[in-house]
Every structure is written in C-alpha cells, then in structure tokens.
Amino acid sequence: MRSLLWLALLCVPCFAAISLTEVATLPESPNYGGGDNVGSLLISETYNAGKGPGIWIVADGGYRLYVNGELLKEDVQAGRVSFVPYTFLPGENAVSVVGVNRSGAPGVLVQIDELEKSYYSGAGWVSKPAVGNNAWKAKGRDLSQWGGATILDYSNQKMPSGGDLSGFAEDTKAKWIWTGSESDSLAVLLYTFYVKAEGFGAATTGGSGGEVVLATDSASVRKALQSNGPKTILIPEGTYDFRIFKNAVTDAKNRKWTWCKGQCGANDKNSGNTFYRISFTENSCSGLSEDVTPVSESENLQSWNNWITTSADKSLIGMGRGANLRGAAINPRSYENGHNNIYRNLAFYDVNPHLVEAGDGLSVDGSDENFVQKFWADHISYKWISDGFDIGNVKGATVSYLDYDGTSEFNCWGYDPYMALVQDAELTYANVYWHGTYGRVPKVGGNSHVHIFNNYTSYNYWTGAAVSGDNSGSYSQILYENSYLDQMNFHIVDVGSYGYMNFTGNQVKNSKGCYYVNGVCSSNPPQNSVFTPSYSYAKRTVSAIPSELPVYAGVGGKWGKMPEYNQAFEISPKAASVSVEAQIANNAVTLKATVTSSSGAAIQRVDFYVGTELVGSAHSAPYSFNVSDLVPGVYSAIAVATDKNGLSGVSSYVVFQVSGESEKKVAKLIKNGAGSSNQNLILGDSLVPFSYVWENAETVTATGFPMGVNVFIDSLDSRISISGTPTEFGEFVYTITTVGADSNASVVRTIRVAESETAITHQQTVLPKASSYRVFDLQGRLLYRGAFQPRIYNQRVLVVEFDKEGNALRKYLMPCSKSMPK
Template sequence: MFGTVACGVWIAAAAISPSEVVSLPGDAAYGGGDKVGSQLVAATYNAGEGPGIWIVADGGYRLYHNGALLAEDNQAGRVRFVPMTFLPGENAISVVGVNGQGAPGVLVQIDDLDKSYYSGSAWKAKPTVGNNSWKNKGRDLSQWGGATTLNYASNKLPSGAALTGFAANTQAKWIWSGAETDPTAVLLFTFNVKAEGFGANTTGGDAGNIVIASDTATIRKHMQSNDAVTILVPEGTYDFRKFVDAATSAANSGWTWCKSSCGNTVNSNNTFYRISFTQNSCSGLSEQTTMVSAGEIKSWSNWITTKGNKSLVGMGRGANMRGVSWSNRSYEGAKNNIYRNLALYDVNPHLIEGGDGLEVSGSGGKEVENMWFDHISYKWISDGMDLEYVKGITVSYLDYDGSNEYNCYYYDPYMHLVETAQLTFANVYWHNSFGRVPKVTSEADGSYASMVHIYNSYVDYNHWHVIDASGKSDKKTQVLYENNYVKNPQIQVAGKDAYSLIKFKNTTVTGAKSSTPYNNNGTSQASAFNDNVFTPSYSYELRGNSSLPTDLPKLVGVGGRYGKMPEYNQAFGLSNKAASVSMTAPAAGAKFDVGATVTLKADAKDNDGSVKSVAFYVGNTLVGSATSAPYQVDASGLEPGVYSAVAVVTDNSGLSQMSAFVTFSVEGTAYPEVVKCGGGSSSQSINLGEPIVDFCYTWSGAETVVPEGFPTGVTTSIDKANRKISISGTPAEAGEFAFTVTATNNDSTFVKSGRIVVTDPNAPASSSSAKPASSSGEFVESSSGMTPIAQRVNRATEAETAYYRMFDMQGRPLFAGYKKPAKMPAARVIVVEYTTAGSIKCRYLQ
C-alpha cells in the first residue's frame, strides 16, 4: 500500500488484510524438526513443464516423498510446485495437513512422465499418529482408513476464497480425515513406477544407495561397480564419444570395414560403410565393397559394459547421452538393470553394424534376467537395439526414430534383433524404420523359445518388413501383436516361417502398399495371422486403438510428455537451474505495530545465469518486486494479524523458484477504510434504460460493510473473501440517487458516498431529475463521504470537532472516526480534525 497527499486529497491502494496462517506442529510424530531437502528435487523447469508435485492446503501442510521433506507452508491457498524425479519402485507420498480456521482440505496432483495421480478416495488418512513411520517406504497401511473426499470445487478453497495457480484442468479432489473439525490430518498415497509385462520383476538399484553422477566418468564408474545403486543423472546433455580410427580399431578385433558408393539412393552423396567380421576381407558381404584404409573414417561409439542391479535414471525431463553404447552382458554380471528417462543418440550413424546404443547379450543357458528400458529416445544408432538371450524384459515408452541422414537410405537398416527372449514391448513409437520392428528368433542353444508381446504401439512408416519371426522345430517362436497401429508399411507387415506363430489382435493396419502384406513361410496372403499363441500371465492396460497415432508420440521418449529428442549437435552441459532465494527479513516471529512499515528482504543467487527479479508476497498478495540487489520492498497498511511472507526469484531465462516462508505479526487496532476501484465514476449521469459504467469499492479494517441508496436495477455484489463490492446494472427508475458504502469496526465508521442521476428523456421537463450539487461533478473522498470541492474550500471554523482522521508520516491513513482514540495508532501521527460542515478545522502532529 502506498499513500500521497496533495491539496488534502488522499490516494491509497487497498490495505493488506490478514488471511489464514497456521502453526505447523512441532511434534516429531507430525514432522516437527524435519528439514526440507531431497536428492530428487532439481529446479530446471517451471510448474507444469516437467514431472513434479502440485500442492495447496486450506490451512497448512508438510509434504514428503519416501521420508524426505519436500516442502512445507503455513499459508492457506498458497500453491507450490515441487519439480521431482520419481524413482523406479515405490513412491510413498505423505502430507501432514493442518486445520486453521475450519473448512480444511489438501489438494495434490502428482505428474510423472506419462501419467498423473490425484488426491482423492485412493488416499489413506488418520487424524492422529503416534510416530512418524507413516512417511517412509514400506509403511504398513492396514490400519489406515480412506481419506474423505470433500465436496468443494478445485478452483476454490473449502473456505470459499478463489484458488489460482494450481494445475489447469486438474482431476484432484480436496481431501481430509473423517471430520473437518480434526486439527490435523495425515494423508498418504503410494504409487509404484514399475514395468508392465515380462520385466515386471525388475528392481534395478532399489536395494542400494542413491547417487548423483553429473559427468560421464562418474556415470561409468557406478554402472560398472558391484553394488546395487540408483544413479541419478542431472538433466542435461553428456558427450560419451571416444573418437578412434575405424579401420585400425576393427583390425585390432580381426574385422574389416568395407565401403562402396551409395549409388542411386536418397543420400547418393554419402558413402556406404559396412563391417565384415573377417580379417582383411570384404568377400563375405553381399554388397560390392572394397576395404577401408587406415585414416579414412572415424568411429566414436563408447562401448561400456555394465554390472547388475543398477537403475540409471535421467532427472527431471531427462538426460541426453551422445555416443554411448550400454552393453548388458550375462558373462560380465549384467542383470536386473533399469534404464529410464534417457536419450541415447549418435552411435556411428554413418556406419552399418557399428554398435548399439543399448543392448542385452546373454547366451544359451546363461541368459540375462530382468531388464526394463523405459522412456528412452533413440536416434542415429548404427546397429539398433539388439535383445539377445534375455528372460524377463520390458521395453516401454520407447521413441525410436530410424531416420538417418548420414547413411545411403535415410533409414537405419536395423531396429531390433530379438533372440531367445521373453520380452514385452509396451507403448512404443517406431517411426521412419527400415525393418526388424522387431525380428524375433528362437535359437537352438537357448533354454526356451521366444515369447514376445507387443501392445499399444505405433509404427509410422516402415520401408521393408515390420515383423519377422522364425523358430526351431522344438522351439517355436510366438508373437502376440495386440492393439497396435501400423501406418504406411511399404512392403511387408509380418512374415513367419514354419516354426513360428503370430497372432494379430485388435490391430489397425492402414496405408499398406501391398494387398498381400503377410508372408506365411514363403506364401503371401492378404489376411493377418491369427495363430494360437501364449496368453500373458501378467496384467496390463490397453489404450484406445484409434487414438494411438495421436496420443502415443506425446508420451514416449526422454522426458515423456515434457521432453523431446535432442538435436544432433545439441550443446553439451547441464540444464539451467533456477536461482536460489531465501527470506532474510523480517525475522521469523517478528512483531510490528499497526501502521508500521514492514521491510521484506531476500538473498538471491544464480550460479549459472543472473537474477532478473525477486517478487515478494505477503500471504497470497503481491507486495512488490526488486530487480537488483539489495532485494527488498516495503509493505505498509497491514492490518493487525499474523502474516506469512515468501519471495519468488526469476532468473534471466524465466525460471522461477519460491523461498521458504517467514511468519510475522502486526499488533494494534485496525480502523475501517473504503477505497474506490473500477473504471466507472462514483458520480454518473445517464438516461433511463442505459447501464451504468461498472465500478467497485474495496474495504479494510471493517467488520461490517453496507451499500445502500442505489436505484432499482443496480446490483451490489459483495465478495467477502476479497473484501470487494462490485456495482453494475441498468437503473429501472429515474431520479437522483445519493448512495453510501459504510464500513464499521471498533466503534468507528468510514463512509463513501456518490450519486447516480437517472434522467427519463420522455418525461416532461418540469419533472426531470435534479442536477448534482456540484456542476463540475468532481468530488474528493473524505471520511464523511464524497464532498464537493467547492464546499471543501470553505475554511469556516466551529468550536467543536466533529470528525478525526489520522495518518502516518508517509501520509498513509491509520484511523478515521468520530471520537479521538485514547491511544494513538502509531508513535507519531498526523491528525486532521474536521468540523460538522466537513471543513478542515486544523492539522497537527502528535
């Protein structure tokens, strides 16, 4: 609030009124003494731009994830968003809700990469607890009842005030314990990030420690350790490439790089390079090729073998890894690994069979067990994603873009070679593929035949064969192709030999170039295969088939619905982080006299950019902002009560972050005040049948506010939550209407007045409405209403003072009333005494 004085006219913004502020419990059973902090929080995006948790309470709260305190607030209605990385496995969400002034409730939305979870009937609740074991993973919920879903709209607080800034179109419901009179409610929700399908038993590094690895060497070290570990890779782009001479490197392994012209192909200016797995010879290749000489071409894949029980997880919207080839090999101990929220790209895209980005390689009798690849973006990969001799693997939400401008054909020639595997492909988006989507075989030395379940997947353009299946007489390959969508297959949708079975179920194929796109052991046919194959033993969720082309591309790959495939030459480095900010003044628990100015200060720092501004809020009201250090603003006009203040820092890239709260109080007695707002004047002259120009009043320091004297047809809408009266409508009667808005509190009254003159143009001249008292229509605002300027300049004095107004030394109103208070509202005030006629009798300091 600000105030200035000029010729006796006061202009003031609305005072700041206290709203609901609670005291968070100090008992350790409810989180007392816990400090905010989690490895999983990294502010690299704003609310709604990545995974995280939205929360607001009508009262206060503490928010936990797997035992770590993520955020706490004591201000009703203040929305926070916590940017989060959710781990594979159990995610235990806990909220301690605090009831302040009745009508409590907590509203929560949890956004993961491809889905959201909402507060509602699935949550558990208790009003009291004896310890804090409820906040940890593995908690026992058998004695917990269901949370009560409250019947309040999600765009308002249960107490009735408007709610702004929460997640748009949320499905979250306000929840509490069984009775709204409960002073606290402990609210719990658990969701599991886990694979559907054959890889459902994969746990990765869940049994071990969580580490953060922000460079390639540290990532590699942990992936090759013998420990169970979850490796969090901060959001950003990492360069794993190791440049070597391709011919020399191949020769050291007894292989040979061979070349030929691309000829009449899409990319005819490129050169065709393919490896021959013989030494110093290209004769084994079908193409007419010659040997590549040393020094002619480079390769740059970084082939890294891994150990078992690892979770490699990109934080936030994901980690981009350029040039890496993760190899999970059984004879090196690879098993039970999870790769999530990663982009793997640029593995020798100019070469054929020059390395995978992610592969699984076991052997007969020594298969790799339990793997899960989730939300992986995959592009410019020489040799696809081969999955060989693996038992129990799921590949989900994979975004595989086979387009490749660095080879002859514009498409990577290989996508997936699947050998002797129990494998689920779920919610996969293959596009611009050449073939092997996938190619499935059962090898003679394998311990079992291949069983592959592909569902909810979308193939958008395939140049050669989509599915190929082959088996052995004693090991028949089985493929269940369920609820998929294949668009624009150019040659063949599916082919099989005599020892393989394929079942197409609820699958759409559109735009096929061939009228007989299915090949049954050498014979082409028009109808899809409908063989008897295995029935999955696991549960899974099917999407609407027709919506797969629209919905699936938005959910797959690194970052899920928030991420995208990296550019080929994307800059390396960590993503920008929001600046840090902390309140430094006022001190927690500070007390101020009514009328005093409260200075709000904050420290703000940006390690990878610059601070653009720091905005300060008292409650949910923006007080002001600062654009340079020292970051501070002054707040005045605060009515008596308890307040909670925060600072919000915004950096040069637009990233914002909110500070922890600080609580202070204002003590003393408040006096009523009414301030006009809105575009319309409080003195209007219109013709009958015309609407008035809408205007409004706000009030502060009042227990009751009464508008009266308005003509029929004009409505006065009172918004108690925002302390605002809105005036609008079309008068239904002619005449001169002197109205008032009266605010009363503490035996003091503040009155605003005005006039609406309505003239009936069809009435005789003698009966027309009276004119306003002041022909100029100009009024000044005073404690006794709207006084014509001509009357105010009359300086006649009377012996008796009829009215008092008091202001602080900056001219901000502190008091208005008919009786001078015994105690001054501030240590030093300006007193203005008025006569019964409304004239200023005297001014003085006291």
C-alpha cells in the same frame, strides 16, 4: 534456506490493503514431522511449475509433504499453491501429507505428475486424524489400520473456506480431501503408487534399496554401473558427450574384422553418401553382397561409440525431463553379471550413424548358458544409431515408452537399416513408438516369447515385425495386439519357419504391404496359436494411439523431445536460491531477499508475496520491498527470484506478526532555493525564486500569492517552486500546506509589493488599467471572460487585457488558476 521449489502463483500486484488470511502452525511433534529438514537429491530445480514431473500441492491451512520419508515441502499459508519438480524412482513411491487447519473449512489438494500419467488426491488415499509414530512416512508402511480419506464436497477451483484458488494445475482431476471429520484440526493423508514395468519385466527392481548417487559425466556413469551392489545412478537433466573417437579400421583390425566401403546408389535417398559396412572376416569384404572394397587405415575412418558394460542391480535414471547421452553404448551382459538393470528417462543418440553394424545405444546380451535375468528400459529416445536396440538371451524383459526414430541423413537410404534384433528372449514391447524405420520392428528369432501391445508404427520401409525359429524344438512366438500401424510400405509382418504370430486387435492404415507368411503374401493377418501372457496389462483405445504415444513416449515423457544432433553439451540450468527475512516496524514490514544465481544467470526480478498476494517487485540488488498499513495479525511471506532463463526459485516462508498501531506520518516542509520565503518588492520587480520540498505527504496546496506569481507543484520530486513578477501591489500572506499525512505541516509567509510613483505613472500613462480580461488555453479555447483579473497558478494560458472601448491592451502567457472567477 536454499529454495528448491517453484511456487505457482498467478495473483496480480495488489497495492490495496493486504488481506489477513489463515496462517497455520505446523506441529512440533516428531510423530508429524517436527524437526525434519526440507530437501531431496531428487528435486530437479531445472523447470518451473507444470513443465516437468513433480507434485502440485495446496492446503486450506498448512502442510508437510513427503515422498519415501523425505520432506519435500512445507508451508503454513492457506491457499498458497506450490509445485515441487521431482524425479520419481522405479518402485514404490510413498506420498504423505500432514495437513493442518487453524480456522474455517479444511482440505488438501494434490496432483502428482509422472512421465506418462498423473495421480490425484481423492479415491485411493487413506487418512488418520492422529498417529503415535512416524512410520507412516516410509516405504513399506502398514496401511491396514488406516481408513479411506474423505473426498470433500468443494470445487477444486475454489478454497474449501470460500476464497479464490489461483495457480493450481490446469484441468486437474484432484479432489479436496481430509479425514472423516472436518472438525479435525490435523490430518495425515497417504497415497502409494508404483513406477514399474508392465509385462515380462515387471519383477525388475534395478538399484532399489541401494545407494543413490549422482553421475555427471561418462566416467562417473561407467564407474557407478560397474560397481558392486545395488545402486541408483541419477544423471542430472541435460546433454552429455560420451563419445570416444578412434580410427575405426585400426579397431576392426585388432578384432580381425574389416571395414568396407562403396558408393550409395543413384536411386538412394542420400545418393551422395559413402556406404560403410563391417565384414566380420579379416582383410576381406567378400562376405558382403554389396559392391564394396576395404577401407585403408590411412583414410582415418572415425568411430566414436563409448561401450560400457554393467554389473547387477543398477538403475540409470535421467532426472527431471531426462538426460541425453551422445555416443553412449551401454550393454548389460551376463558375462559381467549384468542382471536386473533399469534404464529410464534417457536419450541414446549418435552412435556411429554413418556406419552399418557399428554398435547399439542400448543392448542386452546373455549367453546360451547364462541368460540375463530381468531388464527394463522405459522412456528411452533413440536416434542415429548404427545397429539398433538388440536384445538376446534374456528372461523377464520389458521395453516401454520407447521413441525410436529411424530416420537418418548419414546413410544411403535415409533410415537406419537395423532397428531391433531379438534372439532367445522373453520380452514385452509396451507403448512403443516406431517411426521412420527400415525394418526389424522387431525381428524375433531363436526360442522367444515376445508380446507387443499398444505399439504405434508410423512408416516402415521394408518388413515390420518378423518372427522365425531355429527348429521344431526351438521356435519363436509373437503376440502382436492392440496396436496401430500406419504406412507399412512392404511386408506388414513376416512369419517364417518355426515362427508363430497372433496378430489381433490391431488397426492397419494407409499401407500397401501384405502379411508375408511362409513365403506367401496374404491380405489376412496371421493368427496362430501362441502363448498367453501370465500378467495383467492395460490396453489403450487403438484409434487414440497415434495421438497419444508421440506425446508420452521417449525421454521426458510429455515434456521431453529428441535432442538435436549437435545440441550443446550442458547440465540444465537451475533456478536461483532465495531466502527472505521480514523486518517489522509498527504496522509495516520490509521484506528483504538474498538471492544467489545457481547457474550464473542474471536475476531479472524478485517478487514478494504476503500470503497469496503479490505486493511488489525489485529489479536490482539489494532486493527489498516495503508493505505498510497492515492490520494487526499473523502473516507469512515468500520471495520468488526469476532469472534471465525464466527459471524461478522460491524462498522458504517467513512468518511475522503485526501487533502495533500505525506509525504516524508527520509531514515536513523544507525551504530550498536562493530567495527568501518572505520578500519585499517594488511593483515591477521579480521574485527571487525559492521552493519547498515536502516529506511524508502526498502533495501540497498553495494559496494567497499575488497575481503574476508562478506556482509549480512537482509531485514526482515532492517540490513546490515559486517565481515570477507580481502584477499587483499590497501585502500578500500566502500559505503552503501538505496533504495526505497523519500530521500535516504548513508555512505562512508574506510577500510585500510596494507602489512607487514611477510604477503608478507607468501604469497610468504607458500601461493603462484594463477594464476586462479574457483567458484562453493554448488551443485557443475561451476559458474565462470578466472584469476581474484571474489568479494564475498551474497550466499555461494566454491572458488578453482590454480597455473600456474593447481595444486589446496587452497579451501574455501565464499559469492557469485552479478555479476561475465566475
């Protein structure tokens, strides 16, 4: 089975005996998920443990893990930590765990990581030791007959049974949980959380209840957004090019508009740029205050936004750490029935940043007669956008965790001139991060109710939030509270005719601007009587907002970032798919992995785990590893394949049983080389070299060779080599014996060295017999002195022979004896 999951294990290679640990048996009954297949379209596969949203889980036993009825992961190994990289959808998320305990203390530990917050096993979970059906898996389940899960009194740094716990989420607040009795061998544990808007947009459901589809390019996104019926559209994590290039002047002429140009001012930040702005009149720039002239069609001024309208009941969701949409301009409108839309975990960028008023990345447009009903934009990153994020004629809207970066190198000022124009709207801005903005953060008009809380504005060049109305029967109100404003360069806020603002509970720092109310600068913030929200909402600690919102706002939440302007277009690579099998032989197992690279990335290694222990690795195909000396019992194993991108794919587990005795290791000695193992020589002749190769043993010992014979043992090559020239005569019976096998092997052979008259004469007259010997290592340190000639085997040494008067007779290099005579 293809693995979609990352296993979070931190065990170092363990080459000692493998511990026999708890391997559970999952229930076969459908009431507990028996027969369910692992897999979900929402599993992301594009990042490792803790690098994006998902679920951490470990059990002191086995488990099955579900979200909204889909089986995401199952395991039978106690203590093996897993992380499922998962995209949580708006609405209800019903998390379910079937926990199984075979022996010892039970327990399940869970951490759920969403884009801006985490949920933990503990309070709020419910449990039962037995169920009569499997309705507990689905959304909308009835929990009225379920009791609260019991929080076990065990440290979340250890296993309940006492073993070590490695690889779970750092600094987790999760608690071990179970049923009310630790003697229960089975527990069904449930938790429900909701991904939903705070504020006026809380009722927005998007495509909930409809089909869930993948869209991997702008054409498929357009088709899905404009289709009929509720639909959740998933865009895989990555960066996409939505741009459609066209001659901006030709396009404007078709609408009876005019593009105008001028030179940026000498004092502007980007003074060398050309200033382009649209005039909504035909063949004329006279309506603009700037010193500009029309742009001719032949200048081929380019625009590239891809304008997409939508139909009702749609959710457009970036998977994993988010989807970056370059040039996308998505516009729910009442004209196309664009009600009840959700946009989440997306980056909108590069919508004609060199032009003024040439399109939004995301905007909402109702009409006076037909307001757009229900809209939610969440975890949106926004940069290099011509005309901001405008919302008009809408009821029931929320913008949350927006990261709006207004800085731009493409216009005159270094900031996009327009951020957010709000007209006739019922709108909440919750947890929004505005930075490097020019103004309109936001600008509210018509008959609007706008609630701003937990916002962070970091440097605004001109006017911050502004509010005005049409007349006494059509006025706008802003409740601006619990927010942090830093470096407000001009007007902190602007309250105009028929506009009302209650600016309360905020902190304003490092700002030289004033509160501009009805044309008068004041040091006192406006605190008009405005609407009271009908909903509940969570206020942050204001002083912490500058450190929190830059982390959690925008695409990917705490794991995301604003795309680079020319970031490469690609769907994020996926981890390799892995399967593993176990081949048993007595008390040994050979683990074999089959690995397929999902994105073409080379596989760097495959790690093999038995239980929670890393037993070995393979760095090239075929990927396998042998584990021996296993005690009888039941084991589970997995394989983890890591590619050159650093992504790790994890196999499903395999269970195997070791029941036989150890296979006997019977050693062998195999003769090699030209020389015979039995040789007859005359003193002064050299041996014909020969060797023995050993199998199924650790090494060999060798004894009984005559002096002058070199014996070299090469453990890496499993070979003992014999050569040299004997310096003594006689019959020498030598023995070579293997070491480390259950049944060792030996060979006993003979080397005969005969004494000849020539040799004796030569020894007496030319080479007198030595009376004493000294042996030195190659650094000149004395190793031995005595009257007996030492036997030499391994390390190279210098031997010096002396006569009775102490004169040196001979010097020569030979291997050193394992034990010098005393």
